[in-house]
Amino acid sequence: MSPAAGKPSGRIVAELGRPETPEETATREAERSRTYRAAKTFPNLVWALIFSLIAMLAIVLVVPRSNQPIERNVNVAELAQQSQVITDVPLIAPSVPAEWKANAAEARQGTDGVLEWSAGYIVPGPNGEAAEFVGFSEGIQANPTWTLERTGQRQPTGEIDHAGLHWQEYDYTDLPEKEAGNSRYALSTERDGTTFVVYGSHSPERVKELASAVADALKAPAE
Template structure:
């Protein structure tokens, strides 16, 4: 004779479960199991995705084409020098300074210009401001006025024994500053050096000092 299984006694009820209660309990246990399994699967998927993103960042080569070019302006000056009697300025600047342009230009007025554009690093090391160097070979006052968009002279600055004409317009609103908010001009040995910047006098003066440091007389 088959053994009869006694109904399960539920403590909370104080009596055996009914068949309906047993079925409901098993259904709830099955649902909770599926919920826990789904949560574990979700966590596992997130971990796999995080690992995949990490590998993507570490292993996939970065596209640096959007970065500004860094020009070896000292080499460019040496390459261009044989075609010009006057020494082309190639100032030696602090670490972190880079040039994003270096070339010989000839304007409509016929003045030949050696141009170098510098990017000045900020506290984080990223470029924070711009300083331009324009060396006019046998230039004239009109050329200087054009380079500085007719800015007015505000005084003089003596840097290491060389007196530069100053154009200090750093007090202008940002929208009026342009790249010539502060500028220095010096004539020496047939060249007119115009150094100008968008943010600070200190950066422009750094380039000016480096230029005169290269003078041989």
């Protein structure tokens, strides 16, 4: 008989007083592996978070930044000419002061079926900072609901004659700026089935200045 003859095989389990079965060995090894992986998961998550923060900090330090808001200056007249193919109604391009920057201009058709051409301008303050926003919307065959939406869901507060046109006036300058939004003061008029709304975030003077430019564009002969 060899020296190993008669000796039990497998690991002796003290609690059982006998060698563990193959199934018990497999269960023990699986549990040890699970415990090891669980112990490694949390440190790995911590290190991943640290590396992510380091990478984010590096991007913040490397990428140049400016305290000034990003400003675009789109060519309203050019975009109006390009969009003219969708309608026979002239799309206006008001002549505004050179320092005004047009940050948006587009033609779109809403769910109500109204074809709209609009543009918005950033008006600089004394130090060149963005101080006010003014804009206009031209609604072809517009309905009262369209006009209501463009004037901030507000009712007219009066009527005025300005730049040779008669306008509905929406004077909500008594509201706080955040509440009033971009239609703190607005004017609307209608001509040949097309409604024009001019609006602004701050002063009536700037809105009336744009309204004068809109009126001039309407009086100009079609090219």
